[in-house]
Amino acid sequence: xxxxxxxxxxxxxxxxxxxxxxxxxxxxxxxxxxxxxxxxxxxxxxxxxxxxxxxxxxxxxxxxxxxxxxxxxxxxxxxxxxxxxxxxxxxxxxxxxxxxxxxxxxx
Numbered sequence: 253x254x255x256x257x258x259x260x261x262x263x264x265x266x267x268x269x270x271x272x273x274x275x276x277x278x279x280x281x282x283x284x285x286x287x288x289x290x291x292x293x294x295x296x297x298x299x300x301x302x303x304x305x306x307x308x309x310x311x312x313x314x315x316x317x318x319x320x321x322x323x324x325x326x327x328x329x330x331x332x333x334x335x336x337x338x339x340x341x342x343x344x345x346x347x348x349x350x351x352x353x354x355x356x357x358x359x
């Protein structure tokens with residue numbers, strides 16, 4: 253079974269974006285990412301900030317499981333005060349990468 257790169261970009265404050273990259277198995281993508289993304293596509297979002305309003309547990313209770321919410325929540329980046337919306341979720345096959353620049357400082 254192959255792994256996937258999942259990149260979640262979220263808005264933490266008036267178009268201040270934060271991004272988090274995670275490595276997941278195909279099973280984890282199916283269990284945690286796809287069910288929540290299906291909800292986000294309906295116009296719902298992910299408020300885990302100091303802004304008023306319901307959080308994901310309140311908004312999605314009975315739609316997805318608590319385990320699915322926790323699994324997706326681990327993929328969400330956090331700004332200084334949390335995030336109020338998910339801007340993008342990208343899934344690509346995992347490919348190991350090599351950093352070409354900057355070159356590590358030499359002692």
